[in-house]
Amino acid sequence: xxxxxxxxxxxxxxxxxxxxxxxxxxxxxxxxxxxxxxxxxxxxxxxxxxxxxxxxxxxxxxxxxxxxxxxxxxxxxxx
Amino acid sequence: xxxxxxxxxxxxxxxxxxxxxxxxxxxxxxxxxxxxxxxxxxxxxxxxxxxxxxxxxxxxxxxxxxxxxxxxxxxxxxxxxxxxxxxxxxxxxxxxxxxxxxxxxxxxxxxxxxxxxxxxxxxxxxxxxxxxxxxxxxxxxxxxxxxxxxxxxxxxxxxxxxxxxxxxxxxxxxxxxxxxxxxxxxxxxxxxxxxxxxxxxxxxxxxxxxxxxxxxxxxxxxxxxxxxxxxxxxxxxxxxxxxxxxxxxxxxxxxxxxxxxxxxxxxxxxxxxxxxxxxxxxxxxxxxxxxxxxxxxxxxxxxxxxxxxxxxxxxxxxxxxxxxxxxxxxxxxxxxxxxxxxxxxxxxxxxxxxxxxxxxxxxxxxxxxxxxxxxxxxxxxxxxxxxxxxxxxxxxxxxxxxxxxxxxxxxxxxxxxxxxxxxxxxxxxxxxxxxxxxxxxxxxxxxxxxxxxxxxxxxxxxxxxxxxxxxxxxxxxxxxxxxxxxxxxxxxxxxxxxxxxxxxxxxxxxxxxxxxxxxxxxxxxxxxxxxxxxxxxxxxxxxxxxxxxxxxxxxxxxxxxxxxxxxxxxxxxxxxxxxxxxxxxxxxxxxxxxxxxxxxxxxxxxxxxxxxxxxxxxxxxxxxxxxxxxxxxxxx
Numbered sequence: 001x002x003x004x005x006x007x008x009x010x011x012x013x014x015x016x017x018x019x020x021x022x023x024x025x026x027x028x029x030x031x032x033x034x035x036x037x038x039x040x041x042x043x044x045x046x047x048x049x050x051x052x053x054x055x056x057x058x059x060x061x062x063x064x065x066x067x068x069x070x071x072x073x074x075x076x077x078x079x
Numbered sequence: 080x081x082x083x084x085x086x087x088x089x090x091x092x093x094x095x096x097x098x099x100x101x102x103x104x105x106x107x108x109x110x111x112x113x114x115x116x117x118x119x120x121x122x123x124x125x126x127x128x129x130x131x132x133x134x135x136x137x138x139x140x141x142x143x144x145x146x147x148x149x150x151x152x153x154x155x156x157x158x159x160x161x162x163x164x165x166x167x168x169x170x171x172x173x174x175x176x177x178x179x180x181x182x183x184x185x186x187x188x189x190x191x192x193x194x195x196x197x198x199x200x201x202x203x204x205x206x207x208x209x210x211x212x213x214x215x216x217x218x219x220x221x222x223x224x225x226x227x228x229x230x231x232x233x234x235x236x237x238x239x240x241x242x243x244x245x246x247x248x249x250x251x252x253x254x255x256x257x258x259x260x261x262x263x264x265x266x267x268x269x270x271x272x273x274x275x276x277x278x279x280x281x282x283x284x285x286x287x288x289x290x291x292x293x294x295x296x297x298x299x300x301x302x303x304x305x306x307x308x309x310x311x312x313x314x315x316x317x318x319x320x321x322x323x324x325x326x327x328x329x330x331x332x333x334x335x336x337x338x339x340x341x342x343x344x345x346x347x348x349x350x351x352x353x354x355x356x357x358x359x360x361x362x363x364x365x366x367x368x369x370x371x372x373x374x375x376x377x378x379x380x381x382x383x384x385x386x387x388x389x390x391x392x393x394x395x396x397x398x399x400x401x402x403x404x405x406x407x408x409x410x411x412x413x414x415x416x417x418x419x420x421x422x423x424x425x426x427x428x429x430x431x432x433x434x435x436x437x438x439x440x441x442x443x444x445x446x447x448x449x450x451x452x453x454x455x456x457x458x459x460x461x462x463x464x465x466x467x468x469x470x471x472x473x474x475x476x477x478x479x480x481x482x483x484x485x486x487x488x489x490x491x492x493x494x495x496x497x498x499x500x501x502x503x504x505x506x507x508x509x510x511x512x513x514x515x516x517x518x519x520x521x522x523x524x525x526x527x528x529x530x531x532x533x534x535x536x537x538x539x540x541x542x543x544x545x546x547x548x549x550x551x552x553x554x555x556x557x558x559x560x561x562x563x564x565x566x567x568x569x570x571x572x573x574x575x576x577x578x579x580x581x582x583x584x585x586x587x588x589x590x591x592x593x594x595x596x597x598x599x600x601x602x603x604x605x606x607x608x609x610x611x612x613x614x615x616x617x618x619x620x621x622x623x624x625x626x627x628x629x630x631x632x633x634x635x636x637x638x639x640x641x642x643x644x645x646x647x648x649x650x651x652x653x654x655x656x657x658x659x660x661x662x663x664x665x666x667x668x669x670x671x672x673x674x675x676x677x678x679x680x681x682x683x684x685x686x687x688x689x690x691x692x693x694x695x696x697x698x699x700x701x702x703x704x705x706x707x708x709x710x711x712x713x714x715x
Contacts, residue, residue, distance in 0.1 A: 020306075022483070022557070023557040023559070025136075025138060025309075025313075026135070026557075026559055027559070028310075028313045028317075029135035029136040029138070029173060029313075030135060030170060030559070030561075031169060031170045031173070031317065031320075033313065033314055033317045034314070036317070041335065041340070041343065042343060042344070042347065042348070043349075044347055044352070044446050044447050044449060044450065045347060045348065045349050045352035045353060045447055046447070046449075046450035046451070047450065048449070048450050048453065049446065049449050049450075049459070049558065049560070051343070051347075051446065051562055053334075053335050054170075055167055055169050055170035056166055056167030056168075056169060056170065056331055056334030056335070057166075057167045057170060057334070057335075057561055057562075057563075058335055058339070058343075058561065058562040058563075058564075059559060059560070059561055059562070060446050060449070060459075060558070060559070060560040060561075060562055061558070061559060062449070062453065062557070062558045064555075065557045065558065065559075
């Protein structure tokens with residue numbers, strides 16, 4: 001599934017970045033590479049963007065951009 | 080001998096704070112990403128320190144990263160210090176590894192150790208140093224002993240000859256290609272191994288024709304596109320960073336702790352985010368107005384006493400009456416009135432704002448407000464530029480560099496002056512207190528001021544939407560915003576800006592005021608008000624004093640030494656509630672000051688955009704004023 005479907009509190013692993021150009025590089029610099037783990041921290045009060053914990057930092061991403069990031073949900077007990 | 084040291088690091092890792100501590104400079108630091116937009120320089124003992132803009136990587140895809148990398152490539156710096164945040168070391172190591180590849184002398188400085196410890200994260204600097212093959216020094220940017228430890232580590236860099244540059248393992252295929260290319264790379268001006276890697280990843284850099292051809296051939300041999308090579312390189316860096324983190328850090332999963340989560344539920348949660356933002360805004364406005372009353376009275380009294388002394392001095396010198404009238408009754412009294420009314424709210428507003436900034440609240444505002452900006456096809460970071468504009472529009476316009484897309488940056492630049500800057504603040508407060516609030520109340524003007532600020536946010540949305548539907552059409556670009564951890568703000572490090580640094584000037588331009596009277600009245604204002612705004616172009620701070628001088632010179636009596644007296648003078652000159660309302664609107668929506676306009680010219684490089692930056696808010700203001708005026712006329 002894609003990243004925007006990850007619910008607040010859920011953790012996941014990045015499978016693929018279906019992105020090109022500057023955003024792809026920026027996200028890779030932030031530690032969003034294949035195999036990286038992340039967690040959805042919450043959504044902003046108007047529903048978009050959402051905040052994700054990536055490499056120890058909270059990063060806000062818009063839904064349209066998240067649609068292009070393929071993730072796998074981790075079972076609940078993962079932090 | 081002076082040595083040049085470059086300070087590099089991710090945004091918001093306390094780099095600027097460290098730089099200030101080392102050099103004693105007062106470069107402003109804030110708890111948000113992208114505060115340093117150009118390199119700053121300072122001296123510290125035998126070292127010349129260059130503070131590079133915050134970057135996540137040395138692969139240039141934004142202006143700041145380009146600045147940082149170009150500087151390192153020029154080789155002026157004899158050593159690079161990479162400042163890291165102990166709370167998210169893994170990501171910071173990415174930049175460390177890239178610097179280790181490009182530069183010979185690298186010192187890793189793990190900052191915010193105290194912050195990390197509070198969160199239960201431990202960093203083993205010795206293990207990290209062994210793993211990296213680089214010296215590592217752990218510091219807390221805010222404590223005293225850190226400076227000495229840091230300088231000792233810096234001095235120790237020169238005890239041994241420069242070590243060779245090192246790379247993480249890139250895998251057999253790439254390493255073989257690299258070996259082939261390295262034979263051809265002798266005599267290149269850039270570091271050979273780094274240059275070969277970048278050429279393989281398809282980047283255009285100054286290199287010999289042979290080497291460039293070789294890179295292409297090797298890539299074909301590997302059967303990879305430049306983008307695929309880039310992916311392999313960044314994956315190798317990430318793997319190495321993860322390996323080093325596992326070696327040296329424990330508890331890193333606690334970086335975003337329960338406290339942050341709790342605070343985020345309040346400040347960015349569905350229920351409380353907007354009420355909290357409004358409440359904070361109201362609180363700041365209230366404290367600025369309320370807290371200003373006392374120092375205002377002191378200043379007013381002090382000025383009166385000084386005036387007495389001056390008068391005695393004039394008498395003793397036998398100065399002519401007209402000179403005394405011009406200097407004391409004209410210039411001095413206006414200055415005294417304005418300083419005592421305007422200085423205190425500015426001096427209170429700023430520290431309060433700095434506290435919020437320090438605490439990490441401001442990026443949350445951008446996070447909360449991104450949705451409407453997205454609707455306007457703009458970037459949510461624009462709200463950060465607006466917040467900077469609240470201090471000074473010229474700063475806000477420069478701050479728009481944090482927005483990567485050119486179109487979205489222009490949107491932010493052109494609409495920035497709709498946010499009233501600190502120069503216009505006291506004028507607004509004075510008008511509100513005089514005309515729309517019961518005497519002595521601070522809460523009512525504070526509420527009204529918050530209302531006006533909210534209104535200016537809405538006006539910014541309107542202008543942004545309008546521009547992006549007409550002359551600045553285009554697709555919204557991706558949005559990536561880092562939300563820094565909440566930090567305890569430092570009350571001691573709070574800035575007081577020099578205020579009213581521009582001298583006031585008396586100008587006998589009453590005829591011009593008369594000429595402007597008719598158009599002024601159409602918009603619910605008068606000639607003097609319009610002229611005061613025109614003459615206030617160099618600095619918005621001067622609008623009120625100029626207005627008072629114009630009125631006084633045209634025969635108005637009174638010695639205005641406080642808010643009450645100014646009120647009287649305005650009433651004498653035919654001001655009503657409607658005039659005041661129109662003046663308030665026009666204060667928020669008119670042309671930016673000359674400094675801001677020049678900054679817009681510098682940032683956009685075009686007079687066309689500069690003119691538009693003046694035209695958009697002015698038109699909005701004039702239309703709104705005319706509407707308010709004709710509406711109230713009809714109601715009457």
